Amino acid sequence: MDDFALTVASLSYRGNIRRLQLLFERLERKASLLGVSFSVANTELIHWRTPGQRNSPKCFSPIQIKEELFRPSDSLRWLGYWFTPALDPAAHFSRHLALAQGGFALVRRLSPPGAGLSPYLCHTLATSLIAPILLYGADLFTPSVGTTTRLDTFWRKVQRWTTNCFSATPTGILSVESCLPPVSLLVAHRQRLAPLRVVCSPPSVTLATARLHPSFPSLSGYRAPDSSRAVIRGLSSIYLPLNWKPARPVPPIGNHLPVDAVAHETIPFTLGLSRMPMINSHLASATPSLPPQSLMDNTSSSLKKRVREALLAEWASQFPTPGYYLHPQALAPRPFMGLGKFVAGRIHQMRAGKITWPRTRPGGPPTQTPPAPAVAWSPKPSNTPSFPAPRDSTAGRASSTVLPASIPRPHSGRPSLC
Numbered sequence: 162m163d164d165f166a167l168t169v170a171s172l173s174y175r176g177n178i179r180r181l182q183l184l185f186e187r188l189e190r191k192a193s194l195l196g197v198s199f200s201v202a203n204t205e206l207i208h209w210r211t212p213g214q215r216n217s218p219k220c221f222s223p224i225q226i227k228e229e230l231f232r233p234s235d236s237l238r239w240l241g242y243w244f245t246p247a248l249d250p251a252a253h254f255s256r257h258l259a260l261a262q263g264g265f266a267l268v269r270r271l272s273p274p275g276a277g278l279s280p281y282l283c284h285t286l287a288t289s290l291i292a293p294i295l296l297y298g299a300d301l302f303t304p305s306v307g308t309t310t311r312l313d314t315f316w317r318k319v320q321r322w323t324t325n326c327f328s329a330t331p332t333g334i335l336s337v338e339s340c341l342p343p344v345s346l347l348v349a350h351r352q353r354l355a356p357l358r359v360v361c362s363p364p365s366v367t368l369a370t371a372r373l374h375p376s377f378p379s380l381s382g383y384r385a386p387d388s389s390r391a392v393i394r395g396l397s398s399i400y401l402p403l404n405w406k407p408a409r410p411v412p413p414i415g416n417h418l419p420v421d422a423v424a425h426e427t428i429p430f431t432l433g434l435s436r437m438p439m440i441n442s443h444l445a446s447a448t449p450s451l452p453p454q455s456l457m458d459n460t461s462s463s464l465k466k467r468v469r470e471a472l473l474a475e476w477a478s479q480f481p482t483p484g485y486y487l488h489p490q491a492l493a494p495r496p497f498m499g500l501g502k503f504v505a506g507r508i509h510q511m512r513a514g515k516i517t518w519p520r521t522r523p524g525g526p527p528t529q530t531p532p533a534p535a536v537a538w539s540p541k542p543s544n545t546p547s548f549p550a551p552r553d554s555t556a557g558r559a560s561s562t563v564l565p566a567s568i569p570r571p572h573s574g575r576p577s578l579c
Contacts, residue, residue, distance in 0.1 A: 166239065174208055174220040181206075185226055201227050207237045210246045219246070242298050250302035258312060261295040265315075269322055272502055280339075280498040280505045283323040287341055291319055299348045300355035312344040325506025327515050333482045334513045337490050340498075342476050350472045356426045357468065360437050361461055363445030372420050376405040378436045380451060430467045434460070485514055 167188075169180045189199065208220045223232040236252050237244045243253040268286055272278040278286075295312060304312065317332060320339040336343055342350070364371040364383045371385035403421035431437065438457035439445070451457075469492065476490045497508050510516045 164239075174222055177208070178222060178224050181224060182226065201229060204229075204231050205237055206231045206233050207244065208233050208246055209248070215247055242301065250298075250304055251308050253298055253302055254304050254308050254312065257295055257297050258315060261291055262315060264294055265291055265319060265322075272322070274325060275503045275506060277502055279500060279502060280323055280325065280509070281494045283502075284340060284494045284498065287319050287323055287339075292341075292347065296344070296347055296351060299351045303352070304344075304348065309345055309348075316341070316344050324509040325502055326509050326513060330510075330513050330515060331483060333480050334486050336476075336480065337482060337486070337488060338495075338509050338513060340491050340494055342472065342490075342492070343480055346472055346476055346479070349475070350468065353426065353430070353468045353471070354465070356423045357430070357461075357464055359420075360424055360427055361440045361464075363439055363442060365445045366441070369420055369423075373424055374402060374405050374421050377424060378405065378434075380436050380439050381445065427464075430464055430471070438464075483514075486512075488512060 167181055167184050169177050169184070171177050171180060192199065204224075204226055206224050210217070210219075219233075221233060223230045225231075233246075235245065243256055245252050268290065271286075272283050295316070317335060320326075320335050320341050321328070321330070323339045323341065324335065326335055326338060330338075359367065359369050360373070360377070360379075362370045364373070364379060364381050364385075368385065370379075371383065372388040373379065373384070375384060375388075403417040403425060405421075405424065427437075438460040439451065440457065440461050442451055442454060442457065473490050473492070482488075498505050500508075507516070
């Protein structure tokens with residue numbers, strides 16, 4: 162059996178502890194009838210605090226379960242997410258930044274500067290291995306400005322490793338050349354894809370989808386029994402429902418139901434759709450008059466394409482490149498990134514303006530760098546060849562005469578192997 166959690170709320174921390182103890186005893190009695198036991202040694206306790214309680218004293222009261230005391234933790238890991246009593250995302254991203262740095266230290270050995278894997282494979286490793294570790298939980302947590310700066314500093318190292326560019330390359334050009342957007346844009350992109358997964362899932366399978374507002378344009382009319390908003394109408398002290406049809410208030414009200422606020426994030430991408438598609442409809446119970454699955458899959462792909470277009474538009478507007486750089490932003494690797502690391506790196510550096518392109522004549526081959534001017538030399542009328550002049554002791558330096566290769570050099574009478 163996997164992990165599970167018990168969450169209670171009351172007017173005091175002591176009341177929460179007593180209720181948790183009673184609930185665990187009741188759950189243990191019912192589980193013993195089924196032959197199920199729990200590992201009490203792995204129990205963790207955490208006291209949540211609301212934003213209004215951040216300045217209040219912390220609670221250090223432990224909980225006793227089976228004659229064992231468990232004191233409150235400063236952080237709690239649940240399904241890969243790290244939670245703190247004040248729900249500060251800095252602890253979560255700090256741990257995942259350390260994990261990403263450790264993974265990158267191993268991966269970068271496969272492609273040292275100028276050798277190893279091609280930039281195309283480096284881009285694949287960055288997007289499929291490093292980014293999921295670094296940005297895990299970004300669909301739920303939003304990093305602060307300071308945390309985003311730390312993540313961006315590490316992400317630029319990954320971009321430079323992918324492209325083999327110089328350290329002096331501007332960061333805006335570096336992200337475009339590596340086809341890896343900045344961290345802040347990747348976080349926003351993941352926070353747009355998460356609502357799409359919720360609203361396009363079958364309500365009978367996904368609990369969050371089953372609690373959407375009844376006005377939501379879903380292909381299934383099924384809603385969870387506890388999803389009714391009638392019990393909270395007229396109450397201003399708790400979260401308020403948000404109807405799908407009217408636009409969200411500007412500025413947005415902060416106490417809307419989270420599931421309603423998440424669903425409203427998809428409105429800019431659902432223009433022209435009367436109903437939301439349903440992915441994995443074969444997992445749901447029999448729903449009459451569903452469109453063909455291929456049509457719904459194509460519609461879902463179109464929605465994801467709109468989200469990617471929004472990412473590229475924000476990339477171009479929020480992180481502009483210098484005027485001399487004319488290449489557009491892209492998420493797919495460039496065609497030349499399949500070349501060797503050294504050759505592709507030189508192309509990246511040329512595009513970034515750090516080294517010059519080879520000049521070409523109209524209709525002719527590339528011109529080479531002009532050689533250094535030759536030193537003029539004229540032989541003396543006598544048959545005595547010229548030798549290097551002796552060092553000038555007064556000037557402190559030596560003067561010499563050039564002997565071109567076409568002029569025979571003196572020899573000592575021995576046969577020369579020319």
